[in-house]
Amino acid sequence: xxxxxxxxxxxxxxxxxxxxxxxxxxxxxxxxxxxxxxxxxxxxxxxxxxxxxxxxxxxxxxxxxxxxxxxxxxxxxxxxxxxxxxxxxxxxxxxxxxxxxxxxxxxxxxxxxxxxxxxxxxxxxxxxxxxxxxxxxxxxxxxxxxxxxxxxxxxxxxxxxxxxxxxxxxxxxxxxxxxxxxxxxxxxxxxxxxxxxxxxxxxxxxxxxxxxxxxxxxxxxxxxxxxxxxxxxxxxxxxxxxxxxxxxxxxxxxxxxxxxxxxxxxxxxxxxxxxxxxxxxxxxxxxxxxxxxxxxxxxxxxxxxxxxxxxxxxxxxxxxxxxxxxxxxxxxxxxxxxxxxxxxxxxxxxxxxxxxxxxxxxxxxxxxxxxxxxxxxxxxxxxxxxxxxxxxxxxxxxxxxxxxxxxxxxxxxxxxxxxxxxxxxxxxxxxxxxxxxxxxxxxxxxxxxxxxxxxxxxxxxxxxxxxxxxxxxxxxxxxxxxxxxxxxxxxxxxxxxxxxxxxxxxxxxxxxxxxxxxxxxxxxxxxxxxxxxxxxxxxxxxxxxxxxxxxxxxxxxx
Amino acid sequence: xxxxxxxxxxxxxxxxxxxxxxxxxxxxxxxxxxxxxxxxxxxxxxxxxxxxxxxxxxxxxxxxxxxxxxxxxxxxxxxxxxxxxxxxxxxxxxxxxxxxxxxxxxxxxxxxxxxxxxxxxxxxxxxxxxxxxxxxxxxxxxxxxxxxxxxxxxxxxxxxxxxxxxxxxxxxxxxxxxxxxxxxxxxxxxxxxxxxxxxxxxxxxxxxxxxxxxxxxxxxxxxxxxxxxxxxxxxxxxxxxxxxxxxxxxxxxxxxxxxxxxxxxxxxxxxxxxxxxxxxxxxxxxxxxxxxxxxxxxxxxxxxxxxxxx
Numbered sequence: 001x002x003x004x005x006x007x008x009x010x011x012x013x014x015x016x017x018x019x020x021x022x023x024x025x026x027x028x029x030x031x032x033x034x035x036x037x038x039x040x041x042x043x044x045x046x047x048x049x050x051x052x053x054x055x056x057x058x059x060x061x062x063x064x065x066x067x068x069x070x071x072x073x074x075x076x077x078x079x080x081x082x083x084x085x086x087x088x089x090x091x092x093x094x095x096x097x098x099x100x101x102x103x104x105x106x107x108x109x110x111x112x113x114x115x116x117x118x119x120x121x122x123x124x125x126x127x128x129x130x131x132x133x134x135x136x137x138x139x140x141x142x143x144x145x146x147x148x149x150x151x152x153x154x155x156x157x158x159x160x161x162x163x164x165x166x167x168x169x170x171x172x173x174x175x176x177x178x179x180x181x182x183x184x185x186x187x188x189x190x191x192x193x194x195x196x197x198x199x200x201x202x203x204x205x206x207x208x209x210x211x212x213x214x215x216x217x218x219x220x221x222x223x224x225x226x227x228x229x230x231x232x233x234x235x236x237x238x239x240x241x242x243x244x245x246x247x248x249x250x251x252x253x254x255x256x257x258x259x260x261x262x263x264x265x266x267x268x269x270x271x272x273x274x275x276x277x278x279x280x281x282x283x284x285x286x287x288x289x290x291x292x293x294x295x296x297x298x299x300x301x302x303x304x305x306x307x308x309x310x311x312x313x314x315x316x317x318x319x320x321x322x323x324x325x326x327x328x329x330x331x332x333x334x335x336x337x338x339x340x341x342x343x344x345x346x347x348x349x350x351x352x353x354x355x356x357x358x359x360x361x362x363x364x365x366x367x368x369x370x371x372x373x374x375x376x377x378x379x380x381x382x383x384x385x386x387x388x389x390x391x392x393x394x395x396x397x398x399x400x401x402x403x404x405x406x407x408x409x410x411x412x413x414x415x416x417x418x419x420x421x422x423x424x425x426x427x428x429x430x431x432x433x434x435x436x437x438x439x440x441x442x443x444x445x446x447x448x449x450x451x452x453x454x455x456x457x458x459x460x461x462x463x464x465x466x467x468x469x470x471x472x473x474x475x476x477x478x479x480x481x482x483x484x485x486x487x488x489x490x491x492x493x494x495x496x497x498x499x500x501x502x503x504x505x506x507x508x509x510x511x512x513x514x515x516x517x518x519x520x521x522x523x524x525x526x527x528x529x530x531x532x533x534x535x536x537x538x539x540x541x542x543x544x545x546x547x548x549x550x551x552x553x554x555x556x557x558x
Numbered sequence: 559x560x561x562x563x564x565x566x567x568x569x570x571x572x573x574x575x576x577x578x579x580x581x582x583x584x585x586x587x588x589x590x591x592x593x594x595x596x597x598x599x600x601x602x603x604x605x606x607x608x609x610x611x612x613x614x615x616x617x618x619x620x621x622x623x624x625x626x627x628x629x630x631x632x633x634x635x636x637x638x639x640x641x642x643x644x645x646x647x648x649x650x651x652x653x654x655x656x657x658x659x660x661x662x663x664x665x666x667x668x669x670x671x672x673x674x675x676x677x678x679x680x681x682x683x684x685x686x687x688x689x690x691x692x693x694x695x696x697x698x699x700x701x702x703x704x705x706x707x708x709x710x711x712x713x714x715x716x717x718x719x720x721x722x723x724x725x726x727x728x729x730x731x732x733x734x735x736x737x738x739x740x741x742x743x744x745x746x747x748x749x750x751x752x753x754x755x756x757x758x759x760x761x762x763x764x765x766x767x768x769x770x771x772x773x774x775x776x777x778x779x780x781x782x783x784x785x786x787x788x789x790x791x792x793x794x795x796x797x798x799x800x801x802x803x804x805x806x807x808x809x810x811x812x813x814x815x816x817x818x819x820x821x822x823x824x825x826x827x828x829x830x831x832x833x834x835x836x837x838x839x840x841x842x843x844x845x846x847x848x849x850x851x852x853x854x855x856x857x858x859x860x861x862x863x864x865x866x867x868x
Binding site for chain 2 (some may be wrong): 059067143146148160218220222240242270273276280282440441445
């Protein structure tokens, strides 16, 4: 009993002690006199260091398993493919010495590596490191979610679908990639891919240090010390969910043109927090959105990143049969003031759509597809939209459009867009639609199952070519989740898929887009952009329109 | 005591199994699958390959048995969101930051809450009582999603006294810990006040005063010691809540903790992560409740005696 008394008293006394101590501590820790920590404000401008806020932790720094732009961005800083995209999105020689030699049938690419290439640890980088990387991505055991991109290779799909270890081994041997010698790679494709050279700059096509992959096994790419690159920077530290620190790679083949000595990427998800860090000079580059955009508008730090991502209305023609009427689809698309939508709802630098394929998409013939195709989407015109609706209703023998659901993601932006579009339809057409905001996963699932009436979707490019936005609307495409079908459109896409002359192919794709804008199975809304705050002394940074978030190789601090 | 502990352990295992099983089947009822972004780009055949690779093509009962078999070996599988990480590794990575933040918040909350509650009770219906309770009400009323950004902006950016966010030095811990402790301070202060008022009116306190014991001894040796029992009872679940991560505070201050994973794993249908976190969270909660019971026995001999009689 006494023991308990003593114990209890001790508990109470120690608690009291902690009260006093805590009070004392908080007094002594009174921070009013301490300067803000680690501020860079007085650093000389020539210090080649940069701090960046990044919105997400990279899920994996294993280029076989990478699926998010966080992973692509980090991998692109620490490693390199045969090619790297320059600020115009054109492939320039990376680990390859020069452009590929392409056979006449456009199926075989022969590529020579630069001399004396090494990994950042000094060990030699060989052609076989590319071969083993491609094979590993397509090996079913790797469970690579983006393997479909590497499956363009001859025998890629077959390897992906292999079931037994023996079959996997056999299919790997048959895969269309060979190391002719230590410096020569030969890639064979299943069918011509007009943009394949550009695709080789994508992280999925980076080499892997073969012996390291073998040694690390499942852990490859999990931590800073479990992945080696051959890119401009070395990953020195990776405090998960917190920060990644890169330093210049002195063994990089082009180290002479790499100016930055250190890059710190802090993982910051909160938009207000990101701005706070920028304000306190703890970040030199940060994405901003929502109401913060206004704060930076007109300032020299305000920077727009155009993306190859479009957003559009989808109309499911079997679920809501009245949406099978072209005039009604045209009316619903035309009745949305797209300019007001980007200016008042999105406020993130996005621009109104002028077709389905976003601005900045190459036409596959060294030109800009949007310029070639022109502004072919009908302008916002409530009066004309009303006429089209009346015409459509007459064709269907209806007096008014039944109420239907408009589905999209339940993100802040998604919900605002829903409200805006539904209000526009009500106001301009007298049409009633019901808002249906659901979690992203559920939206994707419903879209996949065609379990929706109308839906707002987003599509980001996998490569810089109009095909990534257009081939999905053919009758047989699994990504055509609208039940729309058009033989002429199918024919044009089919021709373009095998057309060897880039100019003819670009024309075919432009014609296909015109059919889409006339038929309107999907009603484009906007081409997405992001807004960044970027210090004015940062030079040479640019934003690729797909894949990595930004390109850091050529960055310097003025 | 040993019998009591063994019985409690058996209950704990049954509870844990029930929670895990329920979570497993409920989670499988979530619409969609864990392949989020990639799913938009994959054909049905490619998706089928992925399902096969992850064993998601098997009947549900087979998936369940395989999962339970692995879980018993301590293997919850690989996270779908972080394909190079096992779930246990992801939890091990994120938990220390949440634990540290939670412990700081808990210390602040316990100290300030108990002091506020005691002061309020001792000055019942006087100015100090009203101001202490007003502070507590403000604490309960202002959510961390408001307080966090305000502190981050004014203390971090405007005044420059402390780092506005990130998780590097001890200084970086202060603002998130204060934000996280705010609501708990209020709960504990009100609980302590009510409990103290109840105890102060008991006969044994009057006896202590009549015996001529000093106010200090009366309050701390007799009143606080008894009044703190309900606080300790509440402290178990509160502590678990604080140390297992909080989405809002961790987001606002960019703390690399567990909080976001609870929400994110559900949003992205990361099956392995959902179950792993559920087991982790439940285990901690069950264990803390168990500890609370034992601590109770130590502080209040009557409880111990009652258990002994059983």
